[in-house]
Amino acid sequence: MAASHLNRIPVIYSPHLVAQAISYSPSSYKPKLVAEALAASTLPVRFVEPCPVSVEDLSRVHSPAFVKGILSCDLFNGFGDQEPEVAKSLPYTCGAMLDAARMATAELPAAALCSGFHHAGYGSCHGFCTFNGLMVAAAALLAEGHVSHVAIVDADMHVGDGTDDILGLIDGLEERIQHISLGREHRARHHAQAYLETMRGLGQAFRESRPDLILYQAGADPHVNDPLGGVLTSEELRERDRILFQIAHDQGIPMAWNLAGGYQRTEAGGIDPVVAIHLATFEEAVQVYLTA
DSSP states (O other), X not given: OOGGGOSSEEEEOOGGGOOOOOSSOOXXXXXXXXXXXXXXXXXXEEEEOOOOOOHHHHHTTSOHHHHHHHHTXXXXXXXXXXXXXXXXXXXXXXXXXXXXXXXXXXXXXXXEOOOOOTTOOSSOOBTTBOSXXXXXXXXXXXXXXXXXXXXEEEOSSSOOHHHHHHHHHSTTTTTTXXXXXXXXXXXXXGGHHHHHHHHHHHHHHHHHHOOSEEEEEOOSTTBTTOTTOOSBOHHHHHHHHHHHHHHHHHHXXXXXXXXXXXXXXXXXXXXXXXHHHHHHXXXXXXXXXXXX
């Protein structure tokens, strides 16, 4: 699809995505802050309400008993609590990722204002992740026949162990879902250039594997000042995003991205540095897709 056909980047967001988990991670309430910042900016975006995923959608990649236990609050969620507000938000966070993926197959690109996916395994959760929206979205589109091969590019600071778990346990998914987790090898500041070279290398990798869709975790936590990060500067994070957007654009591969991790705080306790990194990702998408 030519860039001229795109006037505003679709952003999947609703207050239904938001919960107030008492947690070190801001991911349960971060969508609201990023949405407010986008609305106050001059960036060409348009907001789209997500549809919640079904129990069937969740059960394609998670144990049905696990799904039932989480939604009924009988099991602890990825924040380590059993709060009904968190449980209610989960079908919408996964739904935002699925809707962004669906829109991306027709509109390049689309963004889902959600986090908390890649540590959620087939029947377990931790690390502020409860259901694996990346795998929910990929499996749904594969089941519906909309795509035959999905690439997950996980640029969060941490390894997508939950994604690995699901891929290893559900027959047929590993052959159709290409999982690239940048956190496997690039863990320190001196890895920055190797990190960016790995991103550049995805151009050739995707020419060979020819994915129908890229799902991108554009995490803010690899930043050098993040308490759980320490790899890339702000400009290098922009370059990371720019490289992948350019690859997807040049090869005509639909792409949907989400917010993933980010833990920096201001002295007052706010997450302004994290929000700024996420807005920079949008700016790079606009530069690639909407700037002649």
